[in-house]
Amino acid sequence: MSDRLLELFSTGLGIPAEDLSDETSPSNTSAWDSLAAMEMVTIIEDAFGVRLKTAEIMKMRSIGLARTVLRSKGVEDI
Amino acid sequence: MTVERFRIGVTASFTPTPLYRSLLSTFVSGEEAEVLEADFNLVHQTLLDPEGSLGSAPDALLVLWRVEDIFTQSLVDWVVDAADPVGLIEDVRQLGGLIRQAAAGSKAPVVVTTPPVPVFAWLDPLDTRTSVRLSVLHGRLVEAFLDGLDDAPVTLVDLDALVRSHGVQQAYDTRNDLMYRQPFSSAFTKAFGQLLGEALNSLTTAVPKVLAVDADNTLWGGIVGEDGAEGVIVGDSFPGNAFRALQNGLAYQVANGTLLVMVSKNNDTDVAELFAVRHGDLVLTEKHFATKRVDWNSKADNLVGIAEELNLGADSFIFVDDNDVELEEVRQRLPGVRVIKVTDEPDEIAELTSKLSAFRFAKVSSEDRQRTSMMQVEVGRKAAAAEAQSHEDFLASLGLTVRVFRPQSAHVGRVTQLVNKTNQFNLTTIRRDEAEVSALIASEDHRVYAAEVSDRFGGYGLVAVAIVAAGAQTWEVDTFLMSCRVLRRGVENAVVQCIADDAVEAGATQLAGDYRPTAKNSQVATFYPELGFTETGEGHFEAKLPLDLAPAHVTIERDA
Numbered sequence: 110m111s112d113r114l115l116e117l118f119s120t121g122l123g124i125p126a127e128d129l130s131d132e133t134s135p136s137n138t139s140a141w142d143s144l145a146a147m148e149m150v151t152i153i154e155d156a157f158g159v160r161l162k163t164a165e166i167m168k169m170r171s172i173g174l175a176r177t178v179l180r181s182k183g184v185e186d187i
Numbered sequence: 188m189t190v191e192r193f194r195i196g197v198t199a200s201f202t203p204t205p206l207y208r209s210l211l212s213t214f215v216s217g218e219e220a221e222v223l224e225a226d227f228n229l230v231h232q233t234l235l236d237p238e239g240s241l242g243s244a245p246d247a248l249l250v251l252w253r254v255e256d257i258f259t260q261s262l263v264d265w266v267v268d269a270a271d272p273v274g275l276i277e278d279v280r281q282l283g284g285l286i287r288q289a290a291a292g293s294k295a296p297v298v299v300t301t302p303p304v305p306v307f308a309w310l311d312p313l314d315t316r317t318s319v320r321l322s323v324l325h326g327r328l329v330e331a332f333l334d335g336l337d338d339a340p341v342t343l344v345d346l347d348a349l350v351r352s353h354g355v356q357q358a359y360d361t362r363n364d365l366m367y368r369q370p371f372s373s374a375f376t377k378a379f380g381q382l383l384g385e386a387l388n389s390l391t392t393a394v395p396k397v398l399a400v401d402a403d404n405t406l407w408g409g410i411v412g413e414d415g416a417e418g419v420i421v422g423d424s425f426p427g428n429a430f431r432a433l434q435n436g437l438a439y440q441v442a443n444g445t446l447l448v449m450v451s452k453n454n455d456t457d458v459a460e461l462f463a464v465r466h467g468d469l470v471l472t473e474k475h476f477a478t479k480r481v482d483w484n485s486k487a488d489n490l491v492g493i494a495e496e497l498n499l500g501a502d503s504f505i506f507v508d509d510n511d512v513e514l515e516e517v518r519q520r521l522p523g524v525r526v527i528k529v530t531d532e533p534d535e536i537a538e539l540t541s542k543l544s545a546f547r548f549a550k551v552s553s554e555d556r557q558r559t560s561m562m563q564v565e566v567g568r569k570a571a572a573a574e575a576q577s578h579e580d581f582l583a584s585l586g587l588t589v590r591v592f593r594p595q596s597a598h599v600g601r602v603t604q605l606v607n608k609t610n611q612f613n614l615t616t617i618r619r620d621e622a623e624v625s626a627l628i629a630s631e632d633h634r635v636y637a638a639e640v641s642d643r644f645g646g647y648g649l650v651a652v653a654i655v656a657a658g659a660q661t662w663e664v665d666t667f668l669m670s671c672r673v674l675r676r677g678v679e680n681a682v683v684q685c686i687a688d689d690a691v692e693a694g695a696t697q698l699a700g701d702y703r704p705t706a707k708n709s710q711v712a713t714f715y716p717e718l719g720f721t722e723t724g725e726g727h728f729e730a731k732l733p734l735d736l737a738p739a740h741v742t743i744e745r746d747a
Contacts, residue, residue, distance in 0.1 A: 144204045147363070151205065151373040163362055 121149045131173030196245025198225040198233035200256035202369040206380040213384025234289040250299040283335020303347040308361045389548035401508035402451035412611045416461040422468035429533035434470035436540025446477040455481040485578045487520040511644045583740045586643040590744040591685040594637040610707035613668040662690040664700030677738035687734040699729045
């Protein structure tokens with residue numbers, strides 16, 4: 110099963126997609142620092158054609174939460 | 188094997204990290220490079236001690252800054268309270284001086300931005316109470332900065348020009364600025380990184396020295412040998428204004444030290460006449476050209492000759508032409524030459540010289556770079572000489588097909604057009620109207636031939652016509668002409684071969700033809716002798732049949 114969001118985080122964090130899950134977060138992943146978070150915003154916005162508000166960015170404290178935010182914005186193919 | 192990594196030191200007044208992806212993918216040594224980033228917004232400290240601030244000595248140093256990041260309060264006071272800007276201007280001059288010192292104290296080349304017009308999230312950029320003052324202040328700040336740099340050998344990247352080319356609305360992103368101190372949009376960030384990568388590339392790449400340009404359908408619209416000096420399209424009004432724009436762009440490059448050379452398949456007298464009678468419409472004069480090759484030789488051969496004459500390598504050349512075959516021959520035979528195609532879209536023609544990005548960083552040539560490029564030139568010249576393919580090899584790669592056929596009524600229009608329009612490759616220049624051409628096609632004692640030509644780049648259509656009086660013993664070529672677009676590719680040999688074959692089949696023993704000189708057709712003066720014909724009278728040539736002229740690289744097709 111290909112998971113688009115895991116692939117994007119894999120690119121942004123430089124970690125193989127199979128080592129990522131919805132539980133992956135800054136607290137259990139050292140590569141997810143503030144610069145990586147900034148990079149992920151650009152990657153996600155470009156990939157899904159959305160504009161994230163600051164509050165939405167702040168909510169994305171794990172890959173699962175990022176998925177929830179994108180669903181709430183009507184993004185289907187995550 | 189250890190690979191020495193190229194260390195790019197970065198100090199910036201904003202978060203530079205998002206620039207690295209496009210910067211490293213543009214930079215030719217990007218894969219072997221690592222970035223050493225100084226702490227955020229410590230530009231002054233980094234310049235005073237680059238090695239200490241970056242952790243080790245960089246191989247190149249990028250200094251990226253904006254006025255509103257480093258001198259925030261002075262600028263806000265000036266905007267809000269109209270405070271005296273003298274102190275701010277002096278601070279910016281000192282920053283320039285600091286960069287000059289850092290550049291002088293290190294072997295590493297320095298790439299530095301000139302600042303964009305300041306923006307604030309809270310300030311309407313169209314508020315004229317401030318916007319006009321801000322334009323003036325920005326000019327003074329840039330001037331002071333350059334004054335501080337004092338011609339230090341740094342590479343300038345004009346960040347303001349980049350913002351202008353994107354537009355303020357597209358360039359900035361307030362959310363990113365507030366959250367990450369990263370003031371730019373992601374699209375702008377990508378372009379900014381690319382431009383920095385290009386700036387790094389310019390440190391090791393020689394700037395092109397020669398612009399070699401075609402003439403017909405490049406400097407002007409149309410073909411001077413066919414349309415005449417008065418007929419070609421160039422001037423103040425559409426669409427001639429597109430060619431004038433292109434000529435302005437070339438004149439600008441000449442004024443900035445680039446050598447302009449003309450490489451054109453033409454009679455040089457036609458081109459000279461055009462420059463004489465159309466000087467009011469042209470921007471360029473003959474004086475703009477360092478040298479010219481206006482003849483019927485292969486352009487690749489001519490470029491090799493010019494390179495030898497100027498003692499420059501192929502990698503110093505940019506070749507500009509509208510013709511795919513000319514471009515491809517140069518591409519194949521002189522791989523170092525950069526080639527640029529002129530399209531037939533007026534807007535693209537007008538903008539062509541604005542896309543010569545190889546000249547972007549040309550003005551900041553340091554002594555070092557000149558030495559490097561002189562060495563590259565010498566190496567490149569030898570390599571080009573060793574690699575240059577022959578014209579024959581190139582022809583063989585073209586996959587040329589010539590279809591020779593007897594025209595029908597549907598072809599009368601095009602055949603008549605060629606008969607009346609072709610000046611240069613035309614042995615007798617006998618003009619005829621459609622009725623006369625139709626009569627000859629129907630005639631028992633004449634044969635009219637037409638040829639269509641194609642190669643791997645596509646078809647050229649009906650480009651050659653021959654009219655032959657078919658006598659019992661001797662076939663007399665009355666008319667033989669061809670469009671300049673297919674010159675020097677053996678098409679003429681293929682057509683004569685077909686005529687000779689038909690003559691043999693009809694029982695004739697001899698083929699004959701005339702050359703009648705005109706002001707335009709000197710290039711075919713030796714046409715018959717080169718095919719092995721003997722001159723038996725003034726301009727009259729004969730050959731015994733059969734003939735064996737068909738070139739190996741041409742596929743001949745005959746109608747069933």
